[in-house]
Amino acid sequence: MAMVESQSVIYRKLAAHVFLWFFLALIIFPLLMVIAISFRTGNFAVGDIIPSNPTLDHWRLALGMSIIDESGRTIPPPFPVLLWLWNSVKVAVISAILIVALSTTCAYAFARLRFSGRSLLLKAMLIFQMFPAVLALVAYYALFSRITEYFPPLGLNTHPGLIFAYLGGIALHVWTIKGYFETIDKSLEESAMLDGASPWQAFRLILLPLSVPILAVVFILAFITAITEYPVASILLQDEAKLTLAVGSQYYLNPQEYKWGDFAAAAVMSGLPITLVFLLAQRWLVGGLTAGGVKG
């Protein structure tokens, strides 16, 4: 049953729709351009949005297959793009899992336990996070080069080292999860404790299952952040075989030769895992999990 609307409201709705479509086009257009470039013959940044002479060469190279150019020469793929993609996914998945684990337990402490310095810690965490990681690049390098001296598996030029660096950025997630925990009635856990659950059991069996939506959100955010992160990864990783896709794809672009087509194919590929993770995680993004538990 629609409400009766005046003429001016209808015009305003129309205007809103036009604006939204325009805005949507603005967002989608760059993506379409990148896809177009990845199918365009040669390495050109500008050209038709629907390539007049489409080719799969850039994609073949990106997927690790050799191509044969006009003169009949075999061109091997210049960079191990699939390996980079695998590196990215590996680093992002592991760091996202660890970030979720760390920030959940941390948020539980902040939301439910009373200890001195609690609010100070909470605020300090957020303030420290306000400094962009880029400004600390030198510090990152210095720290990890020192770690390399004592414990190389966690040092420079290693994936565990990079994941370790990413674990520093959980303050925001702690705040997010803490806010969610605070919406869950404390009597649920008290009841579980009366039922004989240890604090850990109350956390794992009662609080966690109810927090799945926020954990999914944090996982997605952490995953996206890790997979698109450039500055820290570019400092900590050095070997070509260890690079993440975000860092590696820059190799296509050097002042002597901008390989826009190959770059575009790699760029589109880097978007795939994010899309996949989002689609998978979407089923957990549901509301109403806590409905019916408490009243009043």
Next chain:
Amino acid sequence: MADVKIDHLVKNYNPGVARDVLRDINLDIKEGEFVVFVGPSGCGKSTLLRAIAGLDDITSGDLYIGGKRMNDVPPVNRGVGMVFQSYALYPHMTVRENLAFGLKIKKIDKAIAKERVAQASAMLGLDSFLERKPKALSGGQRQRVAIGRALVQHPDVFLLDEPLSNLDAALRVKTRIELARMHQERGSTTIYVTHDQVEAMTLANKIVVLSPLTDDGAASNLEQFGPPLDLYHAPANRFVAGFIGSPKMNFLDGMIEEAGEQRTRIKLDTGISLTASVDSSRGRAGDKVEVGIRPEHTVMLDDPRADNRVTGTVQVAEHLGAETFVYLEVGGKDFTVKVRPETPAAPQSQFDIGVPADACYLFDAKGQAFPRTARFSRT
């Protein structure tokens, strides 16, 4: 099954900074008793219950359940089962899982657990809802699941924190009766918190009346502990008298005109004199007092028991069919009377009511009651 003994219990959430929530509470709850904690909000009744459950620690004093000191025993080992005001059902589990959760955690033999769940579910009429989640249940059903979850634990002491406050009026009465029956059948020690004194009067073997602590340095906020009718007929002080009974007791200021062991003459501030069946031998003529008269203890003037007459101005009359309440103003104070149905009472008119001497309560300036020498009942 167990008795509960509370010895000089004090609870303060932030000692030295905040005010006590509970001060010097002493209670001796016998095995199998149904004890109700009542009091206005902020009196600490829920806190006292949580302290017994072990959800809040005790600042000082001792708590014994079944003769064992429980101060430092975690909730699960106290042998208590609790029903929360909010029900606190686990929303992601079915009714069956909710009921069985505690048994599973305690690793109780599966066959026994199954039997206990079946027993509780049959007793509470939950059989057809066992596979549902809490959100698919009505308020009353959720409430029963919450009770069932405490029952399957076979607790020695059953704790209920305002369990009926979220139900509608009809369901509240029904559940109240069910609770009373359940207690009769099982006979377990039950402690029940409510702010509704009707629930307290109907359910309790004994009532504990608590008052909110203020900065006046009261020694304790436990006002009285006793059987419901004792609290009704012989309240220890003005607070209990005003809290127990519905509608509330009326209070009129005055002073003792003539003290006595059987009867006391009081001169009200409105000028009239009143005879009360109260032992005021510890008082003296001239002492400031307050007279308490319950609305249901007033009689018509033609009644032979109408020893005293009180006159007021009618504010509002409520005709409820079975009875009529007339709200009067007597000497600037509200005065409610319960009269025969359809008694005419036009607003702003003068209304005379008879007050039997046996129906009067008397409180000294500190609010402490003088002993009554008679108990009055209208019929």
